[in-house]
Amino acid sequence: MLVCSKCGREYPERFRLRCDCGGTLLVRHELPPGFSDALTGHLDMRRYVGLLPVSEEHLPEPVPAITPLSKLDIGDVTTFFKLEYLQPTGSFKDRGTWVTVAKLREEGIPEVVLDSSGNAAISLAAFAGRAGITAHLFVPAHTNPGKLRLLRKLGAELHIVNGDRMTVHWDAVRFSEEKGLTYVSHWLNPYFIEGTKTVAFEAYEQLSVPDYVIAPAGSGTLFLGLWKGFSELKIMGEIDELPTFVAVQASGHESLCKRSSVKSRLAEGIAITEPPRLEEMKAVLDETGGICISVGDSEIEQALEWLWGRGFIVESTSATVLAALWKLQESGFIPSGSRVLLPLTGSGLKMVEGI
Amino acid sequence: MLVCSKCGREYPERFRLRCDCGGTLLVRHELPPGFSDALTGHLDMRRYVGLLPVSEEHLPEPVPAITPLSKLDIGDVTTFFKLEYLQPTGSFKDRGTWVTVAKLREEGIPEVVLDSSGNAAISLAAFAGRAGITAHLFVPAHTNPGKLRLLRKLGAELHIVNGDRMTVHWDAVRFSEEKGLTYVSHWLNPYFIEGTKTVAFEAYEQLSVPDYVIAPAGSGTLFLGLWKGFSELKIMGEIDELPTFVAVQASGHESLCKRSSVKSRLAEGIAITEPPRLEEMKAVLDETGGICISVGDSEIEQALEWLWGRGFIVESTSATVLAALWKLQESGFIPSGSRVLLPLTGSGLKMVEGI
Structure with a gap:
């Protein structure tokens, strides 16, 4: 079933973005009695299908990978970088998209709408196109032309909007309402989080339970999935x-941390000041004794250089987690000897021609 | 041990590129009694370490992934695309580099030389840098500036050479001889093939034995590994x-097939007219009843469009295998009902900013 995070109301397990009260939803699927027994023999994300709210017959292709974990000592802590950028379209979003498209196929939904110009758009374009689902993508006019051509080649229907990010958003919502099409915002979609939660399952199999998880927290799809x-x-x-x-946030775009005046340009993937799942993220910090930390562009740049120098070809938003770790080591929040999980979210190969 | 493919002479299992007779070498490592029993529990390439000529203590980071296999019916055959572009540096080369760097570490070799401007260079720069091995990379002056910056950021020592590909090659060889450094040409290096052979192990676990393997065959590192x-x-x-x-080759650059007059520009990854392992590749075709097939740029372009439209974001060299499949279906070489394995070798994300 789906459960409202605000009022607790329950809904049947269909595709749905919000509760009638306006609250966000999470899936509460019946879990198997044991984790290990639920694993399949597949060497890809289907390994965890017994823990997902979709049936094997509707799973789309290509199937996301089980990503490597890379161990490194940084100062006096042991870090485990999870290489989530090694997914079919170059980001962790493929996990969420994959479960979402499976659900859309199960319900026979042939046409959907999304606003995004980033990794979520590339991911949806690739998986929906392959599954025969038409994806209407609303993107800002200033989007990089290479990315627009990529989205077209992947088979998406592009709607280019003059205006800021919120204008793009409202255009997408209006279009989906006028045409009676399903709006699949990953900020709200509970099935997206069902996909991203598998990062935790894999990490657990690879390193057991870390002491800390340091994850980017913009809309919270990965943070809440973990x-x-x-x-x-x-x-x-x-x-x-x-x-x-x-929870790692970007300077000038904070929602959990205190808002800074200087706006980060490098962390565009988490530049989301009003995430609909804000209260859920707060609850995770409360439950686990965690904190929010904000990083700025000079810190991100330094962390990005460091990561590339160690063979991690990631995009700049991915470097925020390392910048955060450095700050937390300095402040003493993360004690000596800790084991820390840091997901690296997006591929830097996209930057190669342009850098 | 290492065994010469030409005269059969044997050498101890050290890092070495050629037999004294000039022939190329392959590793003949003692195999465990059974495949399944040799597998480890790791969810990455370390799964196959029991079948590799390196010990677990020298394995470098990051560890290459177990890549997904994607099933698709094309006409009346069932294809299995192996997503080898989802490796840490965006190509299958990481498998070969990973085993090579493990061997270099085992022997305590601190500094190596390679000539390449493509995926092999990016791969070596990433893994050597991380392992504390200095990699001198000899690259042509006309190499894309973005790629040069990537190589520098990964920590490589770049030597930029004015001249054609052979000039670059001889400069690298001369430099390594003058300085007494180890030249690690992946065209010759037997440990590189030990890495690429794991593609076959994974594919076998994922689909059992296919009827056909259609693989790019330039220098033969992947073809011979499979x-x-x-x-x-x-x-x-x-x-x-x-x-x-x-064996798939590119128009104008054939070594196994008859040389065409029109030169492919899109298949730069396999534009190698005199591969040192040519006789070994011929022997594989003889042993398995296989053939060589050459494809041209218009066919590659069409195949690339097709692949992107199905969510496979690959570079153009990767599309040669699909172009080849289409031709072989037309000619009747591959009969109805066949199961065909096609590795997709390199990421197309590098092209995004530029396309």
């Missing part, structure tokens, strides 16, 4: 305690 | 017969 994955491991009796969650 | 992987499965008694191997 929390939900570890929470389900706890519900299944597989682990006793959740890791402490650190 | 053959070696399936051959070792046969030696271990895991499979009875090898798939039929199809």
Whole structure:
């Protein structure tokens, strides 16, 4: 079923973005009695299909990968970088899109609408196109021309909007209402989080439970997915305690941390000042004793250089987690000897021709 | 041990590129009694470390991924696309580099030389840099500036050479001889093929034995790796017969097929007219009843469009295998009902800013 995070109202497990009260929804799917027994023999994301609210027959292609985890000592802590940028379209979004498209196929929905010009758009274009679902993508006019051509080649219907990010958003909403089409905002979509929660399952198999999870927290799709994955491991009796969650935000675009005056340009993937799942993110910090931390462009730039120098070809938003770790080591929040999980979210190969 | 493919002479299992007779070398490592028993529990390439000539303690980071396999019916055959472009640096080369760097570490070699401006260079720069090995990369002066910056950021020592590809090659060889440094040409290096052979192990676990393998065949590092992987499965008694191997080459750059007059510009990854492992590739075609097929730019372009439209964001060299499949279906070489493995070798995300 779907459960409202605000009023607790329950809905059947269909595609739906919000509760009637306006609250955001999460899936509460019946979990198997044990984690290990639920795993399949597949060497890709289908390994966790027994823990997802979709049936194997509707899973789209290509199937997202099980991504490598890379261990590194930084100062006196042990870090585990999860290479989420090694997914079919170059970001962790493929996990969420994959479960979403499976659900759309299950319900026979042939045409959907999304506003985004980033990794979520590329991901939806690729998976929807392959699954025979028409994806109307609303994108700002200033979007990089290379990206627009990529989206077209992947088969998306592009709607180019003059105006700021909110204008693009409202145009998409109006279009979906006028045409009676399904709006699939990943900021709201509960099935998206069902996909991202598998990052926690994999990380658990690869390193057991880390002491800290340091994750970007813009709209919260990955942050909440990680929390939900570890929470389900706890519900299944597989682990006793959740890791402490650190929410990383970008200077000038903070929603959980205090808003700074200087606006980051490098962390565009998390430049979201009013995320609809804000209260849920706050609850995760409360539950796990975590904190929010904000990073600025000079810190991000330094972290990006460091990551590329260690063979991690990521985009700048991905570097925020390392910048955050450095600050938290300095402040003493993360004690010596800790084991820390840091997802690296998006590929830097897109930047190669342009850098 | 290392065994010469030409005269059969044996050498100890150290880093070495050629036999004294000039012949190329392959590793003949003692195989475990059974394939399944040799697998480790790792969810990355370390799964196959029991079948590799390196010890676990020297394996570098990051560890290459187990890549997804994507199933698609094309006409009356079932294709399995292996997403080899989802590796840390965006190509299958990471598998070969990873085993190579493990071997270099085992032998305590601190500084190496390579000539390449493509995926092999990016891969070596990333893994060597991380492992504390200095990589001198000899690249042509006309290399894309974005790629040069990427190589520098990954920590490589760049040597920019005015002249054609052969001038670059001889400059690298001369430099390594003058300085007494190890030249690590992936065209010759037997440990590189030990890495690429794991593509066959994974594919076998994911789909069992295909009827056909259609692979790019420029220098032959992937083509021979696939053959070696399936051959070792046969030696271990895991499979009875090898798939039929199809070598795909690019118009104007053929070594196995008859040389065409029109030169392909899109398949730069396999534009190698005199591969040192030519005789070994011929032997694979003889052994498996396979053939060579050449494709041109208009066919590659059409195949690339098709792949992007199905969510496979690959570079143009990767599309050669699909162009080849289409031709072989038309000619009747690949019969109805066949199961065909097609590795997709390199990421197209590098093209996004530029396209």
